[in-house]
Amino acid sequence: MSKIDKKNRFYYDFNFLGSSQGRSLRILSEYYGPLQKLERNNVSETIVFFGSARIPSKEEAKKALENHSDGSDNRIISKLKMDLKMSRYYEEARSLANKFTSWSKDLKDSKHRYIVCSGGGPGIMEAANRGASEANGINVGLTISLPFESSENEWISDDLNLKFHYFFMRKFWFLYLAKGLIVWPGGFGTLDELMELLTLIQTQKIKKPLPIVLYGKEFWENVVNWDYLVEVGTISQEDLDLFHISDDVNDTFDYVTNFIESNQLKGPNF
Numbered sequence: 001m002s003k004i005d006k007k008n009r010f011y012y013d014f015n016f017l018g019s020s021q022g023r024s025l026r027i028l029s030e031y032y033g034p035l036q037k038l039e040r041n042n043v044s045e046t047i048v049f050f051g052s053a054r055i056p057s058k059e060e061a062k063k064a065l066e067n068h069s070d071g072s073d074n075r076i077i078s079k080l081k082m083d084l085k086m087s088r089y090y091e092e093a094r095s096l097a098n099k100f101t102s103w104s105k106d107l108k109d110s111k112h113r114y115i116v117c118s119g120g121g122p123g124i125m126e127a128a129n130r131g132a133s134e135a136n137g138i139n140v141g142l143t144i145s146l147p148f149e150s151s152e153n154e155w156i157s158d159d160l161n162l163k164f165h166y167f168f169m170r171k172f173w174f175l176y177l178a179k180g181l182i183v184w185p186g187g188f189g190t191l192d193e194l195m196e197l198l199t200l201i202q203t204q205k206i207k208k209p210l211p212i213v214l215y216g217k218e219f220w221e222n223v224v225n226w227d228y229l230v231e232v233g234t235i236s237q238e239d240l241d242l243f244h245i246s247d248d249v250n251d252t253f254d255y256v257t258n259f260i261e262s263n264q265l266k267g268p269n270f
Helices: 004-005 021-038 058-066 075-106 124-134 168-175 190-204 219-224 228-229 239-242 249-263
Strands: 045-052 113-117 140-144 161-164 178-183 212-215 243-248
Touching: 004 168, 021 161, 021 168, 045 075, 045 124, 045 140, 045 168, 045 190, 058 075, 075 113, 075 124, 113 124, 140 168, 161 212, 168 178, 168 190, 168 228, 178 190, 178 249, 190 212, 190 239, 212 249, 219 243, 228 239
Parallel strands: 045 113, 045 178, 113 140, 140 161, 178 212, 212 243
Antiparallel strands: none
16 A cells, blocks of 8 residues: 555544544554454463562562661661562462463363463563463563553563553453462552452352462452451351452462363363
């Protein structure tokens, strides 16, 4: 097609596509674009990792603390010590993603089933993509454009870095293919994703059986008083059965894989 022809086509007009009138097309592109890439890579099911972008690896946390061990501001030292404590979650997410990927690869006819998927950023998201990559498996990163932090990491598989503008479209792709979800310590974004997920299940907008693990007992028991919500009647006792709280990689792996094998695997995968 000639340059003149392109110039006269609305679908090549970035001013139009970026306008409020072009918004519906942008939203559709964040449905069909990821769909094309996922189908091209034969990804049909995922295990999703939610978690903070701010949790470093143990190596990074130790190095940062060592570099400030000369009597720096006590507030900085306290923050770096907390980073080192929290880095266990990075390492455990990395280990768990590795285990899920190895398990997935061993299933019959399952080359692209139960693929590790994260938000594609740093922290817990990086750990998930990294662990899957280190097990020589493909993995997905649902990245998003943000003004104040990195939106992707180096461990996402080629052709599976799916970048979004709209949070709600990103959330759709998190949940649409999910067959299991691990929610790690995190901030506003992680809490938002968790509460929306639980709301969709509670209201039966999501009807498929899903194993959900809240990883990090100390963190989750301090952040949300689930028993109090039951006590005051804002949720039901049965709602606590929607998720499992764990503090161990092997327990989480067993819970999710046993749930999947009991509820979803069919035919040749048994």
